[in-house]
Amino acid sequence: LSEAIKRQILLNRDTDLAFFLLASEGDMATNGTAQTLNLASFDMTGIRFQPENIIDVFKAIIPKIAIISGAIRRNFNMYPTYMVAGLKTAALLRSLQTFAIAMPGIGQGDAGIGWTGDTAQFLKMKILESNAVQEGKIYMSTKAPNDALEKSTIVDLIYQPIYIVTEVTDGNTRNFVRARTMIEIPRTDGLGVINVTGLTPYFG
Numbered sequence: 001l002s003e004a005i006k007r008q009i010l011l012n013r014d015t016d017l018a019f020f021l022l023a024s025e026g027d028m029a030t031n032g033t034a035q036t037l038n039l040a041s042f043d044m045t046g047i048r049f050q051p052e053n054i055i056d057v058f059k060a061i062i063p064k065i066a067i068i069s070g071a072i073r074r075n076f077n078m079y080p081t082y083m084v085a086g087l088k089t090a091a092l093l094r095s096l097q098t099f100a101i102a103m104p105g106i107g108q109g110d111a112g113i114g115w116t117g118d119t120a121q122f123l124k125m126k127i128l129e130s131n132a133v134q135e136g137k138i139y140m141s142t143k144a145p146n147d148a149l150e151k152s153t154i155v156d157l158i159y160q161p162i163y164i165v166t167e168v169t170d171g172n173t174r175n176f177v178r179a180r181t182m183i184e185i186p187r188t189d190g191l192g193v194i195n196v197t198g199l200t201p202y203f204g
Contacts, residue, residue, distance in 0.1 A: 006162065009179050011131070016183045017154070018132035021084070021139050024188045033071045033140075033192035035064045039199060058096055061196070062122055068140055068192035069121050076190040078151065081143035083127050088199065089136060090129035097123055136199055142190040153190035157182045 028034040037060060065083075073079050083093060125140070133139070144152040159180040167174045185191070 014130045014132040020185050027188035036195045038197045078142045080140040082141045084139040086133045086135040093127045136196045138194040140192040153187050155184045
């Protein structure tokens with residue numbers, strides 16, 4: 001039972017975080033760290049086409065991530081560390097990281113795409129999935145060095161994570177589980193978002 005309670009508390013915190021991230025998208029747009037992407041169709045030199053393979057998706061998503069990373073670096077003096085997404089979207093991002101790492105000889109001076117596994121900013125970012133985050137949302141967040149609060153974009157405060165309150169009414173004893181937690185976003189200039197549409201063809 002205690003494990004189930006702890007799991008529910010974690011799910012509640014995920015929901016709170018997803019809500020605050022969604023509420024902060026207006027600030028992200030103001031800060032220049034919000035991008036949109038439609039995977040269903042692209043417009044290159046006036047010719048519209050459907051993405052047919054992973055390279056099309058790779059070429060579409062990676063520049064958006066690079067744009068937001070650069071904007072966050074300019075605003076916050078730090079590159080983002082995490083990407084937070086729904087389960088399916090996170091699976092897509094992990095597949096792209098695997099794809100980038102698995103391209104032999106690319107970026108080693110030959111006429112390839114130009115990515116190197118140890119220097120590409122996209123490959124350094126950790127992908128976190130959450131049931132509470134809408135599919136198609138890719139949130140990017142920084143990590144405060146040495147847990148410095150002045151450089152924290154997301155703060156999770158926990159006081160007495162789990163404690164029991166006992167109530168006795170008419171001789172009947174009831175136990176309630178309580179938790180004191182709070183999630184806040186004190187600085188939105190270290191956050192970014194990509195709104196992706198057209199994911200359905202890739203997930204079936």
